[in-house]
Amino acid sequence: MRNRSLKIRGTRGASLGLIAMGALLVIIAIFAAFQFAVYMGGSRELRNSVDAAALNVSKRMIEVKVAPDPEYSDIADTTGNIGLMNINRLWAKAYLINANQEAMMKEGYSTSESSTSASVAYQKAEATNANLASMLNSKTSGDQYFKQMAGTKPAKLLGADGGVTTNTQSTWAVAMVNRGAESNINYQQQQLPDGAQPNGFNQNGKLWLRGYSPFVANGQPFCFTTFRNNEMPHLISDTVFSQNQGPIPQASNPIPNAFRESGQTNSMQTISAAANAVANPQRQFTMAIPHSFVTITIVNHAKWFVQGTQVAKTTYGFTKETQQGVVKKKLHDPASGLLDGFASLGNEYASGNNLWTALNALPGDHNTPAMKLVQRINEFKPGFTLQNLQQLMQSQNLVPNANTYYIYPVYSSPDSTNPSVLVTTTPNKIPWFNPGLGLGSSNLIVTEEMQKNQPNYCWDIITEGKYASGQHYTEVSGKIFWQPGTGAGQCLGNLWVGRLTQCIFTGVPAP
Amino acid sequence: MRTRSGKGQSLVEVMAGFMVFIPLAFLAVDVVGVTSASQSNEQLAESLARVAANQGSQAMAQRAAEDAVSNFQTNATITAVTLELVKYDVGLGQVSITTAMNFKLPIPMPGYTTMILRSNAVQPIVATPAPL
Numbered sequence A: 001m002r003n004r005s006l007k008i009r010g011t012r013g014a015s016l017g018l019i020a021m022g023a024l025l026v027i028i029a030i031f032a033a034f035q036f037a038v039y040m041g042g043s044r045e046l047r048n049s050v051d052a053a054a055l056n057v058s059k060r061m062i063e064v065k066v067a068p069d070p071e072y073s074d075i076a077d078t079t080g081n082i083g084l085m086n087i088n089r090l091w092a093k094a095y096l097i098n099a100n101q102e103a104m105m106k107e108g109y110s111t112s113e114s115s116t117s118a119s120v121a122y123q124k125a126e127a128t129n130a131n132l133a134s135m136l137n138s139k140t141s142g143d144q145y146f147k148q149m150a151g152t153k154p155a156k157l158l159g160a161d162g163g164v165t166t167n168t169q170s171t172w173a174v175a176m177v178n179r180g181a182e183s184n185i186n187y188q189q190q191q192l193p194d195g196a197q198p199n200g201f202n203q204n205g206k207l208w209l210r211g212y213s214p215f216v217a218n219g220q221p222f223c224f225t226t227f228r229n230n231e232m233p234h235l236i237s238d239t240v241f242s243q244n245q246g247p248i249p250q251a252s253n254p255i256p257n258a259f260r261e262s263g264q265t266n267s268m269q270t271i272s273a274a275a276n277a278v279a280n281p282q283r284q285f286t287m288a289i290p291h292s293f294v295t296i297t298i299v300n301h302a303k304w305f306v307q308g309t310q311v312a313k314t315t316y317g318f319t320k321e322t323q324q325g326v327v328k329k330k331l332h333d334p335a336s337g338l339l340d341g342f343a344s345l346g347n348e349y350a351s352g353n354n355l356w357t358a359l360n361a362l363p364g365d366h367n368t369p370a371m372k373l374v375q376r377i378n379e380f381k382p383g384f385t386l387q388n389l390q391q392l393m394q395s396q397n398l399v400p401n402a403n404t405y406y407i408y409p410v411y412s413s414p415d416s417t418n419p420s421v422l423v424t425t426t427p428n429k430i431p432w433f434n435p436g437l438g439l440g441s442s443n444l445i446v447t448e449e450m451q452k453n454q455p456n457y458c459w460d461i462i463t464e465g466k467y468a469s470g471q472h473y474t475e476v477s478g479k480i481f482w483q484p485g486t487g488a489g490q491c492l493g494n495l496w497v498g499r500l501t502q503c504i505f506t507g508v509p510a511p
Numbered sequence B: 001m002r003t004r005s006g007k008g009q010s011l012v013e014v015m016a017g018f019m020v021f022i023p024l025a026f027l028a029v030d031v032v033g034v035t036s037a038s039q040s041n042e043q044l045a046e047s048l049a050r051v052a053a054n055q056g057s058q059a060m061a062q063r064a065a066e067d068a069v070s071n072f073q074t075n076a077t078i079t080a081v082t083l084e085l086v087k088y089d090v091g092l093g094q095v096s097i098t099t100a101m102n103f104k105l106p107i108p109m110p111g112y113t114t115m116i117l118r119s120n121a122v123q124p125i126v127a128t129p130a131p132l
Helices: A001-063 A070-075 A087-107 A112-136 A139-150 A238-243 A353-357 A366-375 A387-396 B003-053 B060-071
Strands: A165-166 A173-175 A182-187 A200-203 A206-210 A215-217 A220-222 A234-236 A258-266 A269-280 A293-306 A308-313 A321-330 A338-347 A404-410 A418-426 A443-447 A457-463 A474-483 A489-506 B078-089 B092-111 B112-124
Touching: A001 A139, A001 A165, A001 A234, A001 B003, A001 B112, A070 A087, A087 A112, A087 A215, A087 A220, A087 A308, A087 A474, A112 A173, A112 A366, A139 A165, A139 A258, A173 A238, A182 A200, A182 A489, A206 A443, A215 A366, A215 B003, A234 A474, A238 A269, A293 A321, A293 A338, A293 A353, A308 A474, A321 A489, A338 A489, A353 A387, A366 A387, A366 A443, A387 A418, A418 B112, A457 A474, B003 B060, B003 B078, B003 B092, B003 B112, B060 B078, B078 B112
Parallel strands: A293 A489
Antiparallel strands: A165 A258, A173 A258, A182 A206, A200 A206, A215 A220, A234 A269, A258 A269, A293 A308, A293 A404, A321 A338, A338 A457, A404 A418, A443 A474, A474 A489, B078 B092, B092 B112
């Protein structure tokens, strides 16, 4: 009986037990599958969060800024600082200054002052660049922007502890991607001094400086940061990022344009993910030295000679006037008596009372000095032409008792671009006027054709002598000097026009 | 008698087992469906947020997200997807998207034939240029 009853109990429970175990296994399998799906979903949430956070880092890295040296305040943003948006503007200005100096050296205008100003400008740019690079390379800068976005995107499927934060063990990294592509600086060939050859290329009709392709000017390397046109901040692959982490030859401290950060969540277990993104300020600028100017100075002298000896030197203005430069000058053999010498001066400006006619008052090559002005004006007003200069100078009336005319830019945009060009004789009207060092030597570039007895002329009156009048004539000539500046001290060049009327009296009639 | 009783008991036990297994299997199918649809909705919201983040204004972001939603292919279980919210916050520099997905349970449960799955995604706005 005992054995039989045992058999009966075993048979009755067999199917039910198996079913119960099977059901339990199925439930466990469903639970495990669900947990796996949740884990995978949470993992994807983490990746999405890290991607968005890395993108936020690349987008907001433009907010990392440093204060520049006052010499570069003209290319700073409205907060007075330099960041990813305008670091290339800073280098473009430094490049123009050094390209000017290099050209001045080749053309014989260089002075120790101009050379020093270019070197100092480079050092100041380098110092600002180093400060910015240091901040951009710092994990601290990136972390705040990473957490800002990751904090809004927790990995919810990973539970209450699914908050995403930066990985303390992560290797925050930077890279210089798109090497050789365009920076956010374009330029025009006529902006550059003779011989300047930056590393640029033509894209859609505009010349762009290449990023991460250093070139040398005035013995110094210049490295711009790539910011491709029409690109927004975006994610890039690990492969692309890693391939562009290496150094750039000749560039000691390049500004990075791509950033890698990793994030983690400490929920059931620590899981982490990393993402890489490229920054782009989406602003383009034309190479320029915004706060700079050129000057034109016109000075008129009259020299008075009696019997081969200079007896007086006077100045005259831009309107016709009669001067007596010789008063009762005693004549010697073969002449005799006392000579009073007169001259009608300023006649060279009778054809028009404006700066353009003043420049062209005497015959000669005025294209050369005008083109030197045009090139320099292009450094603050890109695209400025000879016709623009003519119109500008024609619109500027000559001002009595003013010899120096300042041609300068006036900005209405907050980023000091696309200025109007004005002329003034009072530099105090220029709000940022604060000229410093940087001038080269002043060299003769044009000798105007000497005119005899025109447009200025002279006459004499001799009293108590053999003759009532002697031979007399004028020689009217002009010389034009060009003194270029590097632009480091705001002045890009001075054009000096000297007009000389020599009034010659012999005291005896012409043979 | 003993033999008949044993066979009948096994049949009853198997039937009882099916009564447990079949609902579990149905539940499993629904859970897999809901999980899959939920993840699909989350990915959709992420994609829409990325599209919207590339736009320059609230109106453009709204239009771009609506265009993207209209391209979503519905099926027998995901019967409709709607865009519930597009918040383009220039101040915060973020765009927030909420999507709602109508999900029809593959095997209806008592009291549950459809579900509305909601998902929210946030992305940094990348279309705005750096301030001057």
